[in-house]
Amino acid sequence: MTSTDTPDLECTNLCKEFGKVRAVDNVSFEIPKGSFFSILGPSGCGKTTLMRMIAGFEDPTSGNIDIKGKSVLNTPPNKRNVKMVFQHLALFPMMNVYENIAYGLRCIGMDKAQIDQKVRDVLDRIALPDVGNREIHQLSGGQKQRIAIARCMVLDPDVLLLDEPLGALDLKLREAMKIELKLLQHQFNTTFIYITHDQSEALVMSDHVAIMNEGRFEQIGKPEELYHAPRTAFVAGFVGDSNRWSGKVTGLQDGVAKVTTDAGLTMLCQKQDGRDVREGQSVTIYVRPEFITASRSKGQDTQTSDLNAIHGKVDSVLFNGANSRVLVRGPSGELIEADVVVTGSTDDLHAGDEVRLNWSDQQTMCFAT
Ligand SMILES: Nc1ncnc2c1ncn2[C@@H]1O[C@H](COP(=O)(O)OP(=O)(O)O)[C@@H](O)[C@H]1O
Ligand SMILES: [Mg+2]
Numbered sequence: 276m277t278s279t280d281t282p283d284l285e286c287t288n289l290c291k292e293f294g295k296v297r298a299v300d301n302v303s304f305e306i307p308k309g310s311f312f313s314i315l316g317p318s319g320c321g322k323t324t325l326m327r328m329i330a331g332f333e334d335p336t337s338g339n340i341d342i343k344g345k346s347v348l349n350t351p352p353n354k355r356n357v358k359m360v361f362q363h364l365a366l367f368p369m370m371n372v373y374e375n376i377a378y379g380l381r382c383i384g385m386d387k388a389q390i391d392q393k394v395r396d397v398l399d400r401i402a403l404p405d406v407g408n409r410e411i412h413q414l415s416g417g418q419k420q421r422i423a424i425a426r427c428m429v430l431d432p433d434v435l436l437l438d439e440p441l442g443a444l445d446l447k448l449r450e451a452m453k454i455e456l457k458l459l460q461h462q463f464n465t466t467f468i469y470i471t472h473d474q475s476e477a478l479v480m481s482d483h484v485a486i487m488n489e490g491r492f493e494q495i496g497k498p499e500e501l502y503h504a505p506r507t508a509f510v511a512g513f514v515g516d517s518n519r520w521s522g523k524v525t526g527l528q529d530g531v532a533k534v535t536t537d538a539g540l541t542m543l544c545q546k547q548d549g550r551d552v553r554e555g556q557s558v559t560i561y562v563r564p565e566f567i568t569a570s571r572s573k574g575q576d577t578q579t580s581d582l583n584a585i586h587g588k589v590d591s592v593l594f595n596g597a598n599s600r601v602l603v604r605g606p607s608g609e610l611i612e613a614d615v616v617v618t619g620s621t622d623d624l625h626a627g628d629e630v631r632l633n634w635s636d637q638q639t640m641c642f643a644t
Contacts, residue, residue, distance in 0.1 A: 281344040283308050283466040284329065284434050289338035291324050298324040300490035301338075306434075306468065306483075311460045313469045313477035316487030317513070322470040325487075326436050329468070331355050343433050358427035359436040362443055364419055366411050372398075372422055373407035379430045397429045400462055416444050417452055421459070428463050437469045441476065453479050474514055478502070486510045504547065508559050508642035517561040518611050521644065524556045532641055534558055538607025542583050544641035552643050559644045566638035567613035569601050569630045582633055587611060589628045603630055 282305040291299040298321045306312045314322050327333040329340060331352030340347050347355050366375050373394055380390045398404050401421045406414070414422065420440065427435055437456075441449045457480045460467045471477050477484045478498040485495045486509070494506045505511035512519070520542065526533035530546040542560055544552075552558055569589070587603035590610060601624055603611045613632055624630065 281308075282306055282341075283310075283343060284468070285341040285344075286325075286329070287339045287341075289325070289328065289340065290336045291321075291328060291333065292336045297490050299328070299335075302487075302490075302492050303338075304485060304492060304495055306466055309464045309466055310482040311457065311467045311469065311480055313471060313481040313484045314487055315471055315474060315477040315484050315513075318472055320487045321490040322472075322487060323438055326359065326438050326468070326470055329434070330357050330359050330436055356431075356433040357436060358430060358432040358434075359438065360423050360427060360440050362439045364423040364440070364443075366419060366423055366426070368411050370411070371407070372403075372409050372411070372414070375411065375422060376426045376429050379426065383430075393429050397425045400428075401425045401459065416448050417455070420444070420452055421455070424456075424459060428465065432465065434466045434468060435463075437467060439471055440469075441471075441473075449476070456480055478514070486513060488513075505561075505640065508561070508644065511561040511640050511642065515563060516612065517563050517640075518567070518613075519562075520560045520609070522558060522560065524552050524554050524558055524641075527552075527554050531636055532558075534560060534641060536560070536607070538605075538609070540585055540606060542639060543636040544639040545637045547640070552641055557644050558641050561640040561642075562634055562638060564600055564612040565614050567611065567632050567634045569603055569613040569624065569632055571624070571628065571630060582635060583639060584631060584633050585611075586629065586631055589624050589626050589630055591626055592624055601630070603632060605632075 285305040287303050289299055289302045290297065302325065314325065316322055324333060328335050331347065331350065342355060342357065367378065376394045376397060377390050380393060394407065398407060401424065403418060403421060406418065411419065441452050444452060453476055469480065481498060483495060484498055484501055486493045486501060488509050494501060494510045501510055501514045505514060511517060520536045522534045522536035524532050525535045532544045532546060532552050534542045534544060536542060544560065585605060587605045590602040590604045593600045593602065600612055600614055603613055605611050611632060
């Protein structure tokens with residue numbers, strides 16, 4: 276492997292046990308140079324433990340960690356070229372912005388003129404050139420966030436670790452910071468590893484996302500791959516909205532599985548990578564709302580070879596401009612969320628209307644349970 280394609284970070288069969296708890300369970304991945312990589316999973320799935328091992332605050336029970344092609348297992352945290360931004364940012368409140376950023380450079384013994392140049396440079400890059408003399412308490416939440424990142428980036432780390440850094444911000448600021456973090460990562464062209472339990476943060480910002488569950492990586496992929504081609508039921512259910520049904524495979528033909536749901540509905544699912552099912556197996560079906568169209572029931576209904584169709588009654592209309600949806604009460608009493616078809620006479624659905632729901636077998640994701 277040449278130095279240009281050596282990954283910034285590579286973890287191999289990484290495990291961490293705390294007594295009987297396996298917090299990180301055989302995790303392997305590599306992160307290409309200069310990319311934005313997120314680890315997304317529910318609270319308690321092992322994200323922080325994984326980060327702490329990469330930073331060197333925790334020793335793995337087994338496995339290896341390479342940074343720029345060299346194992347760091349025996350390298351203490353302060354000697355690893357990795358920096359970490361914590362949820363509460365940990366800026367020094369008694370120092371001004373300049374001193375906060377300069378601190379790490381003083382610790383490595385850089386001379387004053389060089390420090391001055393570096394601090395100015397990084398403040399320019401985060402588009403806050405004039406805040407050097409401000410006290411930390413005089414900054415907005417978003418500015419503090421940028422200073423916390425600048426304080427790490429001034430040390431030229433190989434990898435920047437961010438552990439739920441938007442967690443303490445209010446919703447509106449989080450939305451703005453999502454985009455800003457992505458722009459900052461581009462600006463510095465340094466590998467960012469971002470951990471979060473918030474799927475919209477991970478999907479919006481990342482080049483690649485790993486979905487973590489109970490200590491394991493279930494799938495690593497681009498956001499659109501995780502969304503459109505989940506390989507496990509957990510990923511399908513955790514990433515994005517979906518309607519779900521449970522049932523049994525009652526037929527298999529030409530790569531299409533016929534599933535009879537617990538309530539007796541028939542659904543067709545195209546077979547896809549990682550979703551092997553056998554006849555007689557119990558399965559869960561996931562269908563995203565945007566692939567289901569709700570239209571007025573008219574005359575005879577047909578279930579064609581590649582189209583799923585069921586009838587229901589509109590429970591409520593969820594108006595949200597172009598993203599409007601309907602909640603439809605299905606034949607077995609379940610609520611199904613679907614997009615409204617906005618052509619013809621179907622754009623004025625009301626509660627109580629009879630509707631037909633249609634979706635393609637290709638958009639029907641089926642996993643063994
Ligand atoms: N120092 C520790 N001692 C014992 N158990 C721990 C320790 N740190 C984390 N754990 C356990 O490891 C699991 C993963 O925790 P953590 O990595 O903090 O998850 P996350 O960051 O995804 O919320 C949890 O069950 C947690 O209780
Ligand atoms: Mg955590």
